[in-house]
Amino acid sequence: MSKAPQKPRGTQDMIGEAAARFDHVIETFNRVRKLHGFGRVEVPVFEATAVFARSLGETTDVVSKEMYEFTDRGGDAMCLRPEFTAGIARAYIENGWQQHAPLKLAAWGPLFRYERPQKGRFRQFHQLDAEILGAGEPAADVEVIALGQHLLDELGVAGDVVVTLNSMGDPATRAAWSAAVAAHFAAHRGDLSEDSQRRLEANPLRILDSKDARDQALVADAPQIDAYFTAEAGAFFESLQKGLQASGIAWTRNARLVRGLDYYRHSVFEFVTQSLGAQGTVLGGGRYDGLIGHMGGPDTPAVGWAAGIERLAMLVAEPELPVVDVAVIPEHPSVELEAVRLVGALRRAGFSVFSSFKGNAKRRFEVAKKVSPVWQLSVLPGSQGLVWVDLKRFGSSVEIDRLVAERILQSVPGFRWQTDLDPPAHKLRASYQSI
RNA sequence: GCGACUGUAGCUCAGUUGGUUAGAGCGCCGGUUUGUGGUACCGGAGGUCGCGGGUUCAAGCCCCGUCAGUCGCCCCA
Structure with missing residues (x-):
């Protein structure tokens, strides 16, 4: 230590x-x-x-x-x-x-x-x-x-x-005023605080903003600059x-x-x-x-x-946490690279994306929870080279706005999506061909 | 540069008039449970008590020094 x-x-x-x-x-x-x-x-x-x-x-x-x-x-x-x-x-x-x-x-x-x-x-x-x-x-x-x-x-x-x-x-004003202030305090040198006696030599004007109670009375009737303008x-x-x-x-x-x-x-x-x-x-x-x-x-x-x-x-007030749009979660080891691809594409499409480096789906979900993402994109392996994704509100089964969800997927370049025609209300299910 | 107070696990703290293997919550790791996931529970790792010296049979608790932080002075943004 x-x-x-x-x-x-x-x-x-x-x-x-x-x-x-x-x-x-x-x-x-x-x-x-x-x-x-x-x-x-x-x-x-x-x-x-x-x-x-x-x-x-x-x-x-x-x-x-x-x-x-x-x-x-x-x-x-x-x-x-x-x-x-x-x-x-x-x-x-x-x-x-x-x-x-x-x-x-x-x-x-x-x-x-x-x-x-x-x-x-x-x-x-x-x-x-x-x-x-x-x-x-x-x-x-x-x-x-x-x-x-x-x-x-x-x-x-x-x-x-x-x-x-x-x-x-x-300069003329400052010199005249400063001299008058110095003379004023010099005349009462003994009543000043120790700090201000020192200031008298180094920088007399500084006595004016002294916090010491002993100086306050003298400061109150010190010459004002206005008279010297x-x-x-x-x-x-x-x-x-x-x-x-x-x-x-x-x-x-x-x-x-x-x-x-x-x-x-x-x-x-x-x-x-x-x-x-x-x-x-x-x-x-x-x-x-x-x-x-x-x-x-x-x-x-x-x-x-x-x-x-x-x-x-x-x-300043406590700053708001940065918004994370999507957490991408591979549900199976076989689609980890697909998840990496999706993360990169989503980010280039302008979304702020959370990704994690290890763990099973549950573990990754737990880690993602900390940044409160808006959406969750689960990636699942399908048959014959197909990859499935489920897009839903993060950690929740509330009904989603299907149009918004589709717009998110469509805005990601390099993917041709096939969306499920008869989806559950709380998620958008889509698939694409892995290459 | 001056004065006062503080310093115990990653974080926030508890530790009785000095007395056997230093505790909690949160966090972390592992596991079980739950309605496919913000639940509950079980277990675990982690501290030479800021550092150094002293007093004492015995010091996290007392004394000295030192480092760091906080508050005020000074200075300044």
């Missing part, structure tokens, strides 16, 4: 319902993002460490203590991606994708962060990602948020989720709100919503649920106009979000 290999901490193995939930989230995302015109983008799972270190900010927790870093065999510093945006930005610059701007892109896949695992938080986790690169208009923010809202609607979880919105303004920043936020209203998206202003990563400007938003405990943010993002320029590319406005697949998968 102790010698058997164990999965790395914070990773998951999934089959059955868990995997089906995961799958459902991704399938829904792919369907919805196509409706919104977001094309697929593929970027590597690992990158040069500098891609993330420079874009996220050296001091952020993600970079300073959560990245899976390694030196490859060529001696280069690499890391597993802790997020999507920086890699997509790198690809945008490297491949000259500005020629396609504005570019609407979607991605999903695994990300890696060395964190303490808990509910909804893993070391290998998975996100959906949507970005619009090369569009500085608030209408782009509206589109990206609308995609998120539509996704949650389609997943049937929107009722659990609140859209919270804030603006961090343009430049004319442009104020107009941008105004216009964003109007756009959201026109899209029919309900949101709540959270003036204390900030982002940990350095590159955010203007819009920040989070889709939050109460049903997942401490890891309640299900989707989060914002505008990051400064990033691509900062990474050495052309100045390029951009906006996007990422959503946690595991977290969404926990919220």
Whole structure:
């Protein structure tokens, strides 16, 4: 037992319902993002460490203590991606994708962060990602948020989720506001929690969403960003709100919503649920106009979000079991190969077919029972090379719709059926010549 | 990185104040039965009680360490 290999901490193995939930989230995302015109983008799972270190900010927790870093065999510093945006930005610059701007892109896949695992938080986790690169208009923010809202609607979880919105303004706004917030908290340094005293040095804005009771009073009368908006920043936020209203998206202003990563400007938003405990943010993002320029590319406005697949998968209703149309059961060893032939033909005709590999008819029936097939096709040997089949409702003797049953058999290519003219009500009996 | 709780068959769990060969249900395998099949019954396999150390005549139960999970902090999707 102790010698058997164990999965790395914070990773998951999934089959059955868990995997089906995961799958459902991704399938829904792919369907919805196509409706919104977001094309697929593929970027590597690992990158040069500098891609993330420079874009996220050296001091952020993600970079300073959560990245899976390694030196490859060529001696280069690499890391597993802790997020999507920086890699997509790198690809945008490297491949000259500005020629396609504005570019609407979607991605999903695994990300890696060395964190303490808990509910909804893993070391290998998975996100959906949507970005619009090369569009500085608030209408782009509206589109990206609308995609998120539509996704949650389609997943049937929107009722659990609140859209919270804030603006961090343009660089001038953010700098002035951030300085005022820092000064405010610095003046009451002694009353802050230990965590927040540390934040005061690293990232003062983060104190605004502290959960510590000691910080709450000070947070309540911290300076609000609205007073620091430049004319442009104020107009941008105004216009964003109007756009959201026109899209029919309900949101709540959270003036204390900030982002940990350095590159955010203007819009920040989070889709939050109460049903997942401490890891309640299900989707989060914002505008990051400064990033691509900062990474050495052309100045390029951009906006996007990422959503946690595991977290969404926990919220969605139990997915329905896949429908199995037919279970094919050979009633005798001599017709096993005929059953194989029928299984293949039925599948090519578009039916979902259950087949088993061994056992007598009773045993195979028992095994098939687990997937609740709609129909049962029993295969029996007849005389003179004839093969008989009985098509009936699985495990039941209810009367069948003979026309439907005949249509099933007729749609299977490569067989010429002879149906019994005087059949019992609960099954269709037919035969064909084996070749 | 910090704190709390948990860890017994494939799964969900029970195991009395430490005391003889560690149990149940489900699942699995085999068989019997039933109105040609979602029934009932019988039997079987499967556990070095997460791992390592300690206390004790005796440890699944107590202590220490370690690994993993859960919840919160932190961080974030």
